[in-house]
Amino acid sequence: MSILESVSSPDDLKRVPQADLPELAAEIRELIISTVSRNGGHMASNLGVVELTIALHRLFDSPTDCIIFDVSHQAYAHKILTGRAAGFEKIRTSEGYSGYFEPSESPHDVLALGHAGCGPSIALGIAHAKRMRGEEGYVVCVVGDGSLTSGLAYEGLSNIVALNPPNLMVVLNDNGMAISENVGWLAKWRDRWLPRLRDGLELDDDFQTLERVTERLAPKVPFGEFMLSLGRGLKGAMQKAIIPEIGMVWDELGFNYLGPVGGHDIDELLQVVTGARQYSDKVPFLHVLTKKGYGWDPATEEPVRYHQPGPPQRGVRKQLYSEYFAGVLAEEMASDERVVAISAAMLEGTGLVKVAERFPDRVFDVGICEQQAVSMAAGMARAGLRPVVCIYSTFLQRAFDQIMHDVCMNDLPVVFAIDRAGLVGQDGKSHHGLYDLAYMRIPPNMVVAVPRDEVEMGRLLHTALHQDRPFALRFPKGEVSGVRMPEDRRLTPIGTAEVLQEGKGICLAAVGELVHTALAAGETLAREGIEVQVVNVRFIKPIDDALVQELCDNFTDVVVLEEGTSVGGVAAALLEAIARLRGSGPRVHQLAAGDIFPGHGEQDELRRLLGLDEAAVAHKVRTIAEG
Template sequence: MSILDRVSGPEVLKGLSREELRQLAEDLRAEIIATVSRTGGHLASSLGVIELTIALHRVLNSPTDKIVWDVGHQAYAHKLLTGRRDRFPTLRQLDGLSGFPKRAESPHDCFDVGHSSTSISAALGMAAARDRRGGDEKIVAVIGDGSMTAGLAYEGLNQAGHLKKNLVVILNDNEMSISPNVGALSSFLSRKMTSDFFVRLKKEGKQLLGAMPGIGKDLLQLASRAEHSLKGFFTPGMLFEAFGFDYFGPIDGHDLDKLLETLNNVVRLEGPVLVHVVTRKGQGYAPAEQKPSTYHGVGPFDPETGEVIAGKGGAASYTGVFGRTLCEMAEQDERLVAITAAMAEGTGLRAFAERYPDRFFDVGIAEQHAVTFAGGLAAFGLKPVVAIYSTFLQRAYD
């Protein structure tokens, strides 16, 4: 019997040893790869957060405590750990499990998701409602670095820093696009700075310095600058601290011991906290590690070789025709430029980007900016073509 066979719900994780938790991670990877190879789905992202998912469910008490997954395509391990393993073979099938968290599917799914960058705002709303009714639930938002390219994420950070609610935001940095891991000392400092001793020492030290007659205020300012200088030198979190968050990281997102130590500490802290976790898309499955974009959203594939199973031949796809036609038009008109919101592959613009890199703009997950940016380009005589999925264009109507 595998460790996963014993997991009927997340409460079981609290009785497992560290070695059993590590074996559970391997069981989850095998189960996800086997299933997605048949059904298709979001593989690379799900494989990258397995240790993080285990650590969250070990530390928290779901469904009382809440985990808000941004976008939600990385929540396959979450589904397997929350009593849905028997239905997992029906993933993304008619009348089967949804590919995303869904409130109607499980009490462990606290918020319906699918769009990017909504998790911080949703989690903050839950925290505000919790405090209004006198609850004590722990609330955690898990957001990827890609989702941090959208303005909505920063609107949520800004309000969270202002309201000072007890809230944990986990930044899942799987592209190293925000900052590099600056070494073992940074990881050590981040884990130790979350400990009860350090937090109490910092609080009582500030009280002591502030109480010194005459020079207390100056000493307090000096100590604060020293703390920020030390953390700023070793960690990339000054942006988040400017929003009013306590920042801890970067933490190796595949090291269960470090994750458990850090999460056990931060869930007890007062106010908004951001934990920066560095992961690797496709972790544990070589084809997905080597080509994470191919296995971001993938159809059926051979799990042994990783080779995607080709569909039956047929008419050319709409996106393929669109991409080729746009390249032909661009050859005739040098004023034509193309814009995408982090979806070059899905919108058929990859060939255009490779052929005309100086006329192609990927603005990240920022549909409102994409459309308004195009307006500015058009106002100065260019011919912008904005390619956005219809469901994501809802954000840009105004």
């Protein structure tokens, strides 16, 4: 029986002999590696935080004590140690556990969390509420893997210092990286001092050995106690000489800085965390140095590649939408020197790495600072550039005020390239891009367009860069359609739809990849004698008024297909247009993802479960046709 098989809760972990904890860490790593290699998921981040997670769960009493991981994609070892080892092999599948914190799985997962930077604020809120209500329990906030490139994290840390709760500890999991390499002053500061940090750890080991020897000899030799005191003073002075800034900054901010500590030495972690709990004058800030991918050479050597590897590829892979978009963006940048690209810590994910290599002075990574990305784009547009903000849908929502206030209120030509729109699959409810159609329709002056394939995406990007107004371009996660069409960059008239299949009575009005679903359903229905019209709506704002008039004149029913929330999207835009133009019109039916936060699983499986596949569309039309 392995050690891990005997651990189904933090209480079990506390009974494992301390000498066996390194073996337990190795078994946890083996389970993570085998599972993520099969299912996909966050590999390198989780391999780097195993020992720290063991130490925290051994010393704290979760769930009475709350342990929060920011970002919670670092929580695989946490899940394994809190009763989910047996089902861990199904993580990120529809019948398995989430890859992020998920309270419905376990009380040890404090909140459903998937975005970076919110941990300190949430931890402060819980800690302060416990004090106000007279409840027991400590709160530990583990920040890292890029979270401290987020401005929100510093807002939380600032307020932690202001309230100074005695039941809160901040732990920095410092692996020097986020998804890819960090940017900004903090990253440069760390790069400057990392060699000294490593030297400081080695020096500390030497001094601890000497200190233990001196403690044993002090009572037996003349002036022994004096020599011990002198040695301890020398140790402190030498450490401050080697690492003069790293701790001073956090101390000056108002924390009780402890560290740096080696993050893969369980004995040292247990000792330091135990000591940190004794501080009550200021909130302890424990600085732990870890190595992303620790324990598995491929992930250590290529931490970016193994940050979040996907499941094994079957067959020949087509180009991804992100890759295709980056290619057409590079062509636009080559023909217009005003065009620049901005990413919020997602150069890899948005396909911009090669674009940055080609145009190093025109691609900007601002870190996990979505608000900064949009405000910076507004400034660039005001000064005559044509910025393209390349960002995941789920992260763009963090910058809504900047979209509204900085860009749209000033009617600036900023292009929002909204990647991972729609259902994203295994990352689940914190990462689905289901809400951008609704919130991007709100700001005045905004154009919102959804291409049905990669060729139309290229044309719409070209169109967007030739507008003097804000423009949102939405495209999905996954492979391109592989269409065979001319790839010219002709302009697409704003606010125009496209009829792809003629019909009568019933119209399927779709956007994005669901246009192909509508066409397939239309072919199936045609064989049954039901002739439906299929329309690529394409522009959600402004919607095609001529299309709306035609629908009112010639159709009894319109079925809207949209891979987004059922609130405020395409169906809402159509109904608003009918009310504005005619007052009444055809019956409007909606097939959407619902007013929910859908879970995780394969994209096609989620579409089937949500009624967005071909069979569901055809069934809906049959039901309407039968009256």
